[in-house]
Amino acid sequence: MASITASASPAMQEISSKAASTTSPDRATTAAPAPVRYRPSPMVIFSACLVLLGAGGPLLLRVYFVHGGERLFLSTMLQLSGWPLLLPPICVSLFRRRSQGVANLLLPPRLAGAGAVLGAFYAISCFVYSLGSQALPLSTSSLLLATQLAFTAVFAFLFAGLRFTPFSANAVVLLTIGPAVLGVGPGSGKPAGESSRTYWTGFCEAVAAAALAGLVLPLVEVAMARYGRRTGPAARVPPPYVTVMQMQAVMGAAGTMVCLLGMAIKSDFQALPNEAATFGLGKTNYYLVLIWDAISWQLLNLGIMGLITCASSLLAGIMIAVLLPLSQVLSVIFLHEKFDGPKGIALVLCLWGFASYLYGEKVQKKREAQKIVEQQLAKKTEDLESAAP
DSSP: OHHHHHTSOHHHHHHHHHHHHTOOHHHHHHOOOOOOOOOOOHHHHHHHHHHHHTTHHHHHHHHHHHTTOOOHHHHHHHTTTTGGGGHHHHHHHHHHHHHTTOOOOSOOHHHHHHHHHHHHHHHHHHHHHHHHHHHSOHHHHHHHHTTHHHHHHHHHHHHSOOOOOHHHHHHHHHHHHHHHHHHHSSSTTOOTTOOHHHHHHHHHHHHHHHHHHHHHHHHHHHHHHHHOOOOGGGOOSSOOHHHHHHHHHHHHHHHHHHHHHHHHHTTHHHHHHHHHHTOTTOHHHHHHHHHHHHHHHHHHHHHHHHHHHHTOHHHHHHHHHHHHHHHHHHHHHHSOOOOOHHHHHHHHHHHHHHHHHHHHHHHHHHHHHHHHHHHHHHHHHHHHHHHOO
16 A cells, blocks of 8 residues: 555645545544564674674684694683784774764763673683683584573573563573483583593583673673763763773783783793794784684674674674584684584574574564554644644
């Protein structure tokens, strides 16, 4: 009907407008609003793309361990130390905004302090993840890391006011069962020559890393909501992306300081030249792996921060889990890891959970938008009735 009206002649449109003007208030009240289409924010789409581009981070971290890398604090710092790459775009954005008369775009002090504390806590999560990655194949550690969505959902419910829907609850259940199937499967993907004790220790460490990451994401959302409010010309919902980059830079800098302290205690700086000389891919490739791994993790972290700030911590957890199929493909192609039956079942369950959550979010957003339209229509109808003689 909308297309027919739009293509009608001017005379027909005039007749239609006159007919609409003579429509009774009762008919206006009963008129159904037009269906609303849910369209995600461009910032959300951009952040999701950054997360996907950062899929090489876990792969390169596994490459580091497979070919002779043993420094846990170094591997942890790789997941956090890419934050200096954000300084040029932050400076350019702040300069441009200042020239436009928007001067208060720096992080509020309390938000910066909260970001520093959360960055140090996130460094602990990354360290535990490195412990698990050292003992597990990439495909196994990636599937276990997918359980962070369940932890994110629980902590977001406790701290960030998340409301469960049937679709989100179904996704959480499926994403919990998937790694459980992986853990009890025959062989469970244990690498050749590795003891069962070492494997199960790494298994528990990967689950612990998922729990810590699941706690950090909602806490970041709470900190941004509580301390990140702005007033005046800088006020915007969602906030500008320069705020996202600043928050990520603060968390990355704090986490890097924790890692540098650990490296100093463990004498990692003195051991790096020897490790590079004995690296399985060569000395040059050793440093290239470190550099590109830090860049990949920074893309991933920035995308996660953008999703938390512009959407929710649960959506950030979903996108982390979306990396699972891509990590599986990359590990099979580049690391020649086997993909057996239990991993296939776990992968199907995880993908099923992802699809359930995404469909539920689409339905929920459409319902909320439709409700807003109906409320606006009802208000306009009341105004017309009150204005009528």
